[in-house]
Each structure stands twice: as structure tokens, then as C-alpha cells.
Amino acid sequence: MSAPLTSGAAQAPATGVLARAPRAVPTRGGFPAALRAEATKLTAQLRAKLLLAACLVVPPVVVAGLAGQRPPSDTIYGRWVHESGYADSLLLLGFAAQWVLPLVASLVAGDTFAGEEAHGTWKTLLTRSVSRSHVFWAKCVLSAVVSLLALLLMAVSATVAGMLLVGTQPLVGLSGQTVGSTAALELVAASWALAAAPLLAMTAIALLLSARVRNPAVGVVGPVVIGLLMTLLGAVGGTHLLRRALPTTAFESWHGLFAAPAFTGPVWQGLLTCAVWTVVCLLLARVHLVRRDITGG
Amino acid sequence: MTDAPAAPPAVRARGLTKRFGQRAAVDDLDLDVAEGTVYGLLGPNGAGKTTFMRMLFGLVGADAGTLEVFGRTWAHDGVATLAPVAGFIESPRFYPYLTGRANLRLLATLDRVDRRGDDADARIGGVLDTVDLLDRADEKVSGYSYGMRQRLGVAAALLREPRLLVLDEPANGLDPAGIRDMRALVTRLARSGLTVLLSSHDMDEVEQICDHVTIMSKGRVAFTGSLHRLRALAPAPTHLITTSDDLAALRVLSKAASRLDDVSVTTTHGALALRGPQAAIDRCVITLADAGVAVRTLVPGTSPLEAVFFSLTEPEDVVPTHSHQPEPGAAMSTRTSTAPKAAGAPAAAATSRSPR
Numbered sequence: 001m002s003a004p005l006t007s008g009a010a011q012a013p014a015t016g017v018l019a020r021a022p023r024a025v026p027t028r029g030g031f032p033a034a035l036r037a038e039a040t041k042l043t044a045q046l047r048a049k050l051l052l053a054a055c056l057v058v059p060p061v062v063v064a065g066l067a068g069q070r071p072p073s074d075t076i077y078g079r080w081v082h083e084s085g086y087a088d089s090l091l092l093l094g095f096a097a098q099w100v101l102p103l104v105a106s107l108v109a110g111d112t113f114a115g116e117e118a119h120g121t122w123k124t125l126l127t128r129s130v131s132r133s134h135v136f137w138a139k140c141v142l143s144a145v146v147s148l149l150a151l152l153l154m155a156v157s158a159t160v161a162g163m164l165l166v167g168t169q170p171l172v173g174l175s176g177q178t179v180g181s182t183a184a185l186e187l188v189a190a191s192w193a194l195a196a197a198p199l200l201a202m203t204a205i206a207l208l209l210s211a212r213v214r215n216p217a218v219g220v221v222g223p224v225v226i227g228l229l230m231t232l233l234g235a236v237g238g239t240h241l242l243r244r245a246l247p248t249t250a251f252e253s254w255h256g257l258f259a260a261p262a263f264t265g266p267v268w269q270g271l272l273t274c275a276v277w278t279v280v281c282l283l284l285a286r287v288h289l290v291r292r293d294i295t296g297g
Numbered sequence: 298m299t300d301a302p303a304a305p306p307a308v309r310a311r312g313l314t315k316r317f318g319q320r321a322a323v324d325d326l327d328l329d330v331a332e333g334t335v336y337g338l339l340g341p342n343g344a345g346k347t348t349f350m351r352m353l354f355g356l357v358g359a360d361a362g363t364l365e366v367f368g369r370t371w372a373h374d375g376v377a378t379l380a381p382v383a384g385f386i387e388s389p390r391f392y393p394y395l396t397g398r399a400n401l402r403l404l405a406t407l408d409r410v411d412r413r414g415d416d417a418d419a420r421i422g423g424v425l426d427t428v429d430l431l432d433r434a435d436e437k438v439s440g441y442s443y444g445m446r447q448r449l450g451v452a453a454a455l456l457r458e459p460r461l462l463v464l465d466e467p468a469n470g471l472d473p474a475g476i477r478d479m480r481a482l483v484t485r486l487a488r489s490g491l492t493v494l495l496s497s498h499d500m501d502e503v504e505q506i507c508d509h510v511t512i513m514s515k516g517r518v519a520f521t522g523s524l525h526r527l528r529a530l531a532p533a534p535t536h537l538i539t540t541s542d543d544l545a546a547l548r549v550l551s552k553a554a555s556r557l558d559d560v561s562v563t564t565t566h567g568a569l570a571l572r573g574p575q576a577a578i579d580r581c582v583i584t585l586a587d588a589g590v591a592v593r594t595l596v597p598g599t600s601p602l603e604a605v606f607f608s609l610t611e612p613e614d615v616v617p618t619h620s621h622q623p624e625p626g627a628a629m630s631t632r633t634s635t636a637p638k639a640a641g642a643p644a645a646a647a648t649s650r651s652p653r
């Protein structure tokens with residue numbers, strides 16, 4: 001190209017620039033624009049893709065591994081993993097709740113704010129035509145979507161693997177009753193779905209931590225540690241009230257569905273607790289991002 | 298038409314203050330950038346230039362005072378304040394895992410370039426061409442050199458078709474050729490009518506590019522006015538001489554001080570600095586030769602504009618103090634007379650003289 005600056009103000013004569021009406025401000029579409037930009041960044045990086053691939057690939061490997069071993073009888077539904085494929089799925093859910101889902105939340109959310117910090121790109125991002133609030137909500141929505149997608153993939157992968165590798169035999173309920181195959185599948189699906197609430201709460205905690213700590217390592221490791229501490233606290237030192245206030249407790253709320261008669265108190269309690277954690281963490285993170293000075297980069 | 302409101306200036310700051318802890322990085326700053334000017338914000342490191350520009354971009358909130366950009370304020374208009382503005386703070390940063398072009402596309406998305414009926418890809422190609430990055434545009438930014446990132450920063454700013462281009466020390470960290478190209482680019486953009494606000498710690502750069510300048514020191518305005526007015530404040534040029542015996546030379550010159558009253562003499566690192574008109578310097582050299590002191594070298598010292606800059610920003614420097622009143626329209630901070638640093642300076646050095 002021979003003529004640089006072929007378009008725009010920069011090449012117009014001075015009078016042209018001065019006479020020009022002030023640029024129309026794009027007031028609408030800030031949030032979708034921010035969302036698209038965040039999605040571009042996420043899909044350009046390997047991290048999220050690897051995570052989703054792992055959620056799909058690991059459960060069948062674990063189910064296949066369990067088939068050749070003595071059943072892990074100290075874990076919920078561990079002793080039934082050879083009897084019904086649904087038990088395999090539930091065993092994986094229990095394991096995922098403790099270790100994997102907090103990690104998923106961290107990997108997805110922990111980096112969204114701290115990554116801008118690490119690359120020094122806050123100033124690049126925030127000196128365009130989107131508000132901090134739009135950027136914040138875009139990052140939240142995208143983190144939530146990826147977390148939920150990871151959960152969905154894991155649920156489908158674990159359940160299908162169990163059904164194919166072990167079978168669709170009826171399941172023994174927690175009260176010793178027999179749960180028919182169709183009912184068991186429904187309950188398994190519901191159990192995985194219930195994990196969405198604490199997963200979102202953990203994601204919100206990770207977002208808050210990531211927004212405040214400004215260090216990608218802490219942003220990623222922090223929520224995992226917090227998740228473990230919460231689980232530990234709920235298991236050992238926990239008074240009833242404390243257990244109810246912890247979002248990680250909601251990862252176990254599905255147990256009641258497999259009792260006879262089924263009880264759903266913990267389900268509602270868990271949903272409420274997780275909603276409170278999610279809202280409070282997100283609002284704190286938002287206030288922090290909107291108010292803070294961007295001095296780095 | 299006379300009662301039509303005048304167009305607001307590109308930038309207007311009043312009493313603008315920002316503190317980090319106890320330290321005021323920007324302290325009660327008043328500043329007006331008229332549209333169409335190339336405005337230099339000059340100051341040594343730590344003067345508060347970057348902090349001011351961060352406030353302009355809304356990255357940092359002010360503790361006191363007001364800042365208007367084309368009549369808009371962050372408090373009232375939010376991110377719309379930035380609509381006519383583009384630029385970068387310190388070194389521009391991009392997502393290293395994206396290509397240069399993908400970075401610009403991302404920023405075009407945020408700016409909603411498409412919505413304005415423009416073809417984003419064509420525009421991106423255009424600005425990449427302007428900064429001479431077209432052939433490297435499809436490489437990841439992680440592989441870019443510092444200078445390429447700097448140019449990509451300019452491209453990212455031009456993508457917004459700004460009316461005001463804000464550049465924070467754009468030549469910083471560039472090699473001589475890079476500095477030359479960057480200055481040429483800024484000059485070219487400025488000639489096209491764009492308002493440019495450029496910060497620098499280099500008087501030379503500002504002299505080459507800008508027509509208005511504000512000199513900042515410790516967060517405050519030390520001078521503001523046209524470059525023309527700043528030149529009027531400049532002291533006589535300095536010459537550095539080395540002699541066969543500097544101590545003797547000092548003695549000779551101070552003894553002859555009555556005849557050389559338009560020259561100031563100070564010692565600097567292993568040389569004598571003579572400040573005064575050319576004829577007076579000539580007389581010094583002759584006087585020294587007559588007294589049997591040989592002049593071995595005679596070289597021009599700090600440029601006059603640089604000397605004003607130092608005198609405004611480093612009150613304790615060896616530059617003679619000014620009792621000079623600024624020209625109408627030019628504001629200058631009040632300064633107290635300070636004794637020259639150099640211990641062996643003769644009386645002539647302390648003589649307060651008009652810098653002209």
C-alpha cells in the first residue's frame with residue numbers, strides 16, 4: 001500500500017478534523033463486545049481446551065481402571081462399582097466434588113483477572129470503548145459457562161462410561177432399597193446437575209481471589225486450597241451451622257435423593273448457600289475492579 | 298455567532314491531584330491542551346507524567362480536582378469520555394499468544410468498529426501499514442521486538458481514529474533508528490491535524506515535535522507555554538573547557554571577574570563550564586592564555602533549552618538562578634536562588650543574571 005492512513009481522521013486536513021462532529025459514542029453493545037473479546041482470548045489459549053478434553057477423557061479411564069480392582073469401599077458408592085455403572089458415575093462425582101471441580105473453577109476463573117495482570121493488559125483492555133463493569137461481567141459469564149461445560153462433559157462422560165463398561169443394572173440406594181435402572185439414571189443426572197451450584201460458588205470465589213490477589217499462581221492454587229479447607233472444615237470441626245454455610249457442603253446434597261424416603265432439605269439449603277456465596281463474591285470482586293487504580297503494565 | 302460556546306479544549310485539568318500514600322504523584326495540576334496542538338508534557342522520571350495520563354485514560358482515579366476531555370468527565374460520562382481519545386501508557390502491552398493482527402481485531406471488537414459501518418479488517422490493514430508492520434502482522438506478539446510492540450501500540454491507537462492521541466514516552470527504550478522513525482511518525486500524524494499529547498523526559502524530543510510544552514516537576518507544573526516562550530527563558534549557551542591547570546584557571550577567571558561579568562564559571566566533572574555569550578567566552582580564553590593557562594578543549598555544553606529544563610526541574614543544579622519574569626502568557630513556578638553545587642566556583646558563578 002502506498003498511502004498509509006488511507007482512512008480516518010489522521011489524514012484529513014486540519015480543518016476537516018476540527019470541523020468534524022465528535023465521534024458518535026458506541027454506547028450499546030459493550031457487554032457483548034467484551035464477551036466476544038474474552039471468548040477470543042480463551043479459545044486462543046490451550047488451557048481451556050485441555051481442561052475440557054480432560055473432562056471428557058479421564059472419566060472412562062478411571063471407570064476402566066476401577067473394573068480391574070477391588071472396589072474402594074470407604075467411599076460413597078465405592079463398594080457398588082462392580083454392580084452398577086451408575087455407582088461408578090456417583091463415585092466419580094464424589095471424587096470430583098472434592099478435588100476436580102474446585103480445580104476446574106480455579107483454572108477457568110483464576111486466570112481471567114490475574115492473566116490481565118500478568119500480561120500487563122488491563123490498560124490495553126480498559127482504554128477502549130467498554131466499561132470496567134462490562135469487562136467484569138463478560139469475564140464472569142465466560143468463566144461460568146466454561147465451568148458448567150466442564151461439569152456437563154464430566155457428567156456425561158462418567159455416566160456413559162459407567163453404563164457402557166459396567167452396565168445399567170439397578171442401583172442399591174443409601175437406605176438399602178433397590179433403585180430401578182431408569183430411576184437411577186434420573187437420580188444420577190440430578191446429582192451431577194446439583195453440583196452446578198457449588199461449582200458456580202467456587203468459580204465466584206476464584207474470581208474474587210483472582211481479582212484481589214493479582215497473581216496467577218495464587219489465583220489458580222488458592223481456590224483449590226480453599227475448597228479443600230472447606231471440605232475438611234465441614235468434615236471434622238464442623239458444627240451443623242458452619243457446615244450449612246459452606247458451599248462445599250452442597251456438593252453432597254444429592255445423598256438425600258438416594259435415601260428412602262428421599263429428603264431434599266439439604267438440596268434447597270445448598271442452593272441457597274451457594275447463591276449467597278456467588279452473589280457476595282461477585283459483587284465484592286466487581287466493586288474491587290471498578291474502583292481500583294490500574295498502575296501496572 | 299460570537300455567543301456560540303467555544304469548543305472545549307481537548308484536555309482541561311484543574312487542581313488535579315493524585316496521591317500514592319503520602320506522596321503526591323500529581324499535585325494540584327492545571328493544564329489545557331488546545332485542539333490541534335502538539336503538546337509536550339516534559340519532566341524527569343517521577344515527575345507525574347504517567348500518573349496524569351493514567352488519570353486521563355480513567356485507569357487511575359483522581360483524589361481531587363477535575364479533568365475534562367473534550368468537555369467530558371469520567372464521573373459524568375464514564376467510558377464515553379475516551380471516545381475521541383487513543384494512545385498508550387508506558388510501553389504498550391498486548392496478548393502475547395495472539396498475533397499482532399488478532400490483537401488489533403480484538404481491540405476493534407471492543408471498539409465496535411464494525412458497528413460504525415467501517416470494515417474492521419481493512420482498517421486494521423491500514424493502520425498496520427502506517428506503522429510498517431504489515432509483513433509481521435500474522436506473527437504472535439510474543440515474538441515481537443520492543444520497537445515492534447511500540448509500533449503496534451501506535452497502530453492500536455490509530456484504529457480508534459482519535460481526535461486526541463496520547464503517547465507516554467513513545468520513544469523510550471527504542472534504538473536510535475526507532476526513535477527517529479517514531480518521531481517522524483508522530484510528526485506526520487500531528488501535521489494531519491490530530492491533537493497530540495506526548496510525554497517525554499527529553500527536551501530535545503519535545504523541541505523537535507511539540508509546539509506547546511508543560512514542564513512538570515514533582516507532580517507540579519514548573520512551566521507552561523509555547524516552545525517559543527520557553528526559548529525566551531533559556532540562558533546563554535554553555536561551553537565546557539579543559540585547561541592545563543583548572544585550579545589556576547579558576548583563580549585567573551575569578552580575579553578577572555570584573556571584566557567578565559557576563560560569564561558564569563562553574564566546575565563540573567573535570568572541566569570548567571562557562572556560560573555566557575560567545576564574545577565573553579572568547580575573552581575568557583584570551584585571558585587564560587595571557588595568564589599562561591592553556592585551553593586544551595572547548596566544547597559546547599548543555600543546550601540552552603535543556604538548561605532551562607534542568608533549572609526548572611532540579612532547583613539545586615549549577616545553572617545560574619533566574620530572577621527573570623516570564624513573558625505574558627507563560628507561567629513559571631517561583632524559585633528561590635540556590636547556591637551553585639560546585640565547591641570551587643568563583644564569585645561570578647553566583648551572580649544572578651538574566652538568562653538572555
Ligand SMILES: Nc1ncnc2c1ncn2[C@@H]1O[C@H](COP(=O)(O)OP(=O)(O)O)[C@@H](O)[C@H]1O
Pocket residue numbers: 295317320321322323340341342343344345346347348349
Ligand atoms: N502505583 C504506585 N504506587 C506508589 N507510587 C507510585 C505509583 N505510581 C507512581 N508512583 C509515584 O508517583 C510519582 C510519579 O510517577 P510517574 O507518574 O510514573 O512519573 P513519570 O511518568 O513522570 O516518570 C513517582 O514518585 C512514583 O514513584
Ligand SMILES: [Mg+2]
Pocket residue numbers: 343346347348387465466
Ligand atoms: Mg512515566
